[in-house]
Amino acid sequence: xxxxxxxxxxxxxxxxxxxxxxxxxxxxxxxxxxxxxxxxxxxxxxxxxxxxxxxxxxxxxxxxxxxxxxxxxxxxxxxxxxxxxxxxxxxxxxxxxxxxxxxxxxxxxxxxxxxxxxxxxxxxxxxxxxxxxxxxxxxxxxxxxxxxxxxxxxxxxxxxxxxxxxxxxxxxxxxxxxxxxxxxxxxxxxxxxxxxxxxxxxxxxxxxxxxxxxxxxxxxxxxxxxxxxxxxxxxx
Numbered sequence: 001x002x003x004x005x006x007x008x009x010x011x012x013x014x015x016x017x018x019x020x021x022x023x024x025x026x027x028x029x030x031x032x033x034x035x036x037x038x039x040x041x042x043x044x045x046x047x048x049x050x051x052x053x054x055x056x057x058x059x060x061x062x063x064x065x066x067x068x069x070x071x072x073x074x075x076x077x078x079x080x081x082x083x084x085x086x087x088x089x090x091x092x093x094x095x096x097x098x099x100x101x102x103x104x105x106x107x108x109x110x111x112x113x114x115x116x117x118x119x120x121x122x123x124x125x126x127x128x129x130x131x132x133x134x135x136x137x138x139x140x141x142x143x144x145x146x147x148x149x150x151x152x153x154x155x156x157x158x159x160x161x162x163x164x165x166x167x168x169x170x171x172x173x174x175x176x177x178x179x180x181x182x183x184x185x186x187x188x189x190x191x192x193x194x195x196x197x198x199x200x201x202x203x204x205x206x207x208x209x210x211x212x213x214x215x216x217x218x219x220x221x222x223x224x225x226x227x228x229x230x231x232x233x234x235x236x
Contacts, residue, residue, distance in 0.1 A: 025139070040122075057104055057108040064098070072091075
């Protein structure tokens with residue numbers, strides 16, 4: 001089971017390193033999946049090696065037990081032939097092979113149980129990687145949303161402390177003031193033009209009245225001259 005501990009340590013070490021950098025969450029998550037699969041491949045090799053050892057022990061066990069069975073057959077054959085000495089030798093050989101075969105069987109059983117545990121753990125690792133693969137896109141989406149939200153909050157924060165907005169407000173107020181001043185000048189100009197026009201007409205009216213009066217006075221004066229009696233001439 002040591003290689004599964006190594007699997008966890010390696011993955012955890014790589015994960016902590018990438019999280020500490022966390023420059024690109026999407027790239028980081030993809031790399032984590034790649035590292036997990038790579039470690040899984042290494043784990044599968046270890047499990048395959050353990051299975052190979054199990055099969056080797058099983059094969060050696062069967063060979064020893066088959067040899068024991070063969071010497072048992074020979075011992076029986078010797079007994080039937082009345083050759084007890086050969087039967088004893090055969091039984092001793094049978095016992096030797098059987099003892100060794102029994103030891104191989106014990107080792108094989110231990111290895112078999114270990115292999116079954118390794119297979120179960122390997123399946124769990126595979127399930128975890130499959131689950132991580134399914135969650136990867138969701139985590140990437142959450143990461144992008146969190147990044148966007150952080151950017152917005154940073155922007156809002158910078159706006160709150162940015163003197164540019166104060167300058168903008170001051171400029172807006174200045175523009176309002178300039179517009180008001182322009183309107184005032186225009187109003188004064190219009191008022192001045194109105195006064196000049198009225199003055200011109202007033203002068204015109206005054207000059208017209210004066211001319212009429214002068215004309216009337218002239219006519220009166222001329223009429224008076226016409227009506228006045230002429231002086232008589234002296235004779236002689």
